[in-house]
Amino acid sequence: MPTQTETLPLLGQSVSELTDWVQTQGQPSYRGKQLHQWLYQKGARSLSEITVFPKQWRETLAETSIGRSAIHHCSIAPDETRKYLLRLADGLIIETVGIPTKKRLTVCVSSQVGCPMNCDFCATGKGGFTRNLQAHEIVDQVLTVQEDFQRRVSNVVFMGMGEPLLNLEQVVAAVRSLNQDVGIGQRSLTISTVGIPKQIQQLAQHHLQITFAVSLHASNQRLRHQLIPSANHYPLTALLDDCREYVKITGRRVTFEYILLAGVNDLPENAQQLAQHLKGFQSHVNLIPYNPINEADYQRPSKQNIQQFSEILQNHNIATSVRYSRGLEANAACGQLRASQAVNSKQ
Template sequence: MSATSVLSQIDSPIQTIAIPPLLGASVAELTAWVQQQGQPAYRGKQLHDWIYNKGVRSLADVSVFPKQWRAEVADIPIGRSTIHYRSVAPDGTVKYLLQLADGFIIETVGIPTYRRGGEWESGRGGENPKSLERLTVCVSTQVGCPMACDFCATGKGGYKRNLTRHEIVDQVLTVQEDFQQRVSNVVFMGMGEPLLNTDNVLAAIKSLNQDVGIGQRCMTVSTVGIRDRIRQFAQHELQVTLAVSLHAPNQALREKLIPTARAFKIDDLLAECREYVEITGRRVTFEYILLAGVNDLPEHAAELAKRLRGFQTHVNLIPYNPISEVDYKRPNRDRIQAFVKVLKQHHIAVSVRYSRGLEADAACGQLRASKQ
C-alpha cells in the first residue's frame, strides 16, 4: 500500500465531540448542558469545578448537586480513563497505560523536574515533594500511529483510531492526580500523529488552556509533517511550539526512516514551515533523532544546516532510544558533539535532549501499548 493511500485512510473526517462525555467541555458548554437537564445555570460552574479541580469521576459523587438529580444522571460518563499499568523509571519518570471506555489502551508519560541548589535536575527530589518545580505530560493523540517511522515502537503496532478531546485532556488530569501536583507543560509527542487528528487536538489545547489552566506557551505539538496541515495549523495563530520530526537532511534518507514521507517531499515540508514562521512569528523546532552511522555524520549536519538556513528554527537532537524490533544504535558522545559543532559553525541554534524514562520504555520513540 502506498504512503498516500495509508494517509488517505486515516485522514477521514475528524470526530466531533458532543456532551457527554463531559470532560473537555467549557463552563459555557457545561452550563448549557445542565440547563437542558432542567437545572439552574450556576450548576454549570459547579460541575466545571468538580471535573477540573476536584477530579470527580462520576456525577453521583458531586455532593453539591441534589441527591435525586445525581441519581438520574449517575450513568452519564464524565470521560475518565482507568490506569491499566504504571511503571516508574529510576529518574522519576512515570509511564501510564490508560484503558479507554472501548477497551483500547494508550500510553501517557509524566516527567517531573526538580530544583536543587538553583539547578534543574531529574530524579525524585529527595524527601521534599515541594522540590518538584515542573511537571510535563507527554500525551498521545491516537491509538497507535499510521506514520510507521522505522525507529519508533508506536508505529510498529499500527493505527486503530483518533483520540477524542476528552481522552486527550484526561491524560493530563490523570498525571496531575497521580503526582498530586499541577501540570506545568504538555507535549503532544506520545502515540500518534497530532495533525491527523487536528480538530480534537485543537479542542484539547483550548480545554487544557482555559479549563485546566496551562498556558499555550507551555505546550508543544509534534508532527512528522502532513501536506497542508502545518499551513492550516498556523492559521489558528496559537502560542504553542510546533516541533517537526525531520530526522534526515534529505529526501532519500528521510523516506528510508519515515516511509510515509514519500507523500510530502522535504522541500515542500520546509516551505510550509517557513510559512508557519511568517504567519505566527514563532520559530519551528526540528526534532532529529541521531542514529549511529545512519544520519549522524558531519556531512549530514552540514546538509541539514544548509536546508535550515534563513528562517527561525531550533534543532533538537535526540540520541536514539532503543526498541527491540530494529538494530539501530545510539551514537557516542563524541559523534553527537561533532554534529552539534557543525550546526553551530553554520549558526544553527541546537540543543541535545537525552530522553527521560529510558529504563521504563517511556522515552521518545519507545511508546507502545505493550500491556494491551
C-alpha cells in the same frame, strides 16, 4: 432519543457548554461553574462525587459519562518518570507519560490509538493504527497524571502515540480545553508532527501560541524516505517551505526534532546538509540520541559524534540543544511507546 450526555462526555466542554447542559437538566445556571470546577480542578471521575449537587439529581445521573479513563498499568523508571497504560471507554489502551523535575511536571500525551506513520525507528508505528482520540480522551490523560503525581501539570507535549496533524480538529479542541479549562498556558503546550501535506498551514490558521515541533530526522530526501516511509509523499523541500510559511503566519519559530542514529544520520556531512537547509530559518534544533527498541537494529551515537554534530550546527549560527530522553528504563522515552507492560509496576 439519546441525550446529550450519552453522545458527548462532559470532559472537554467549556464552562458555557456545561452551563447550557445543566440547564437542560432543569438545574440553575450556577451549577455549570460548579461542574466545571469539579471536572477540571478537583478531577471528579463521576457525577456522584460532586457533593455540592443535590443527592436526588446525582442519583438520576448515575449513568452519565464524564469521560475519564482507567489506569490499566503504570511503570516507574528510576528517574521517577511514569508510563501509564490507560484503558478507554471502548476497552482500547493508550500510553501517557508523566515526566517530573523539581520545577516542572510534563505530560507526554497520545493523540491516536497507535500510529499510521510507521517510522522505522519508532515502536509505536510497529503496532499499527486503530483510531483517533477525542478531545476529552486527550484532556483526560493530563488530569490522570496530575491526579497520580498530586502536582499541577505545567507542560504538555503531543509526542506520544499517533500523528497529531492527522487528528487536527480534536487536537486543537484539546489544546483549547487544556488552556482555558485546565489552566495551562498555550506556550507550555507543544504539538509535534512528522509532517502531513497541507496540515501545517491548517494548524497555522488557528493562530495558537503553542510550540510547533517537526520531526525531521534526516538531512536529505533519500534518508528521510528511508526512515519515514510517508516522506515519499511529502518531499523535504516542500515540508521546509510549509514550515517557513508557518513562521510567516504565526510569528512563532519552529522546533526541529532530529533523532541521531549511529552511522545513519549522525555524520558530519549530515550536519552540514541540515545546516544548509535551515540557514536563515527562525528555528531551533533538538538533537535526540536514539532510544533503543527491540523491533529495530539502530544504535545510539557516541557522545563524541553527538557533540560534533551539535557544534557543526552551532558554527552555522543554528540554535541547537541535545535532549536526552527521560524514562528510558520503563520504555517511556521518545520512540519507545507501545501498549505493553513493563517492570517496576504500580497499579
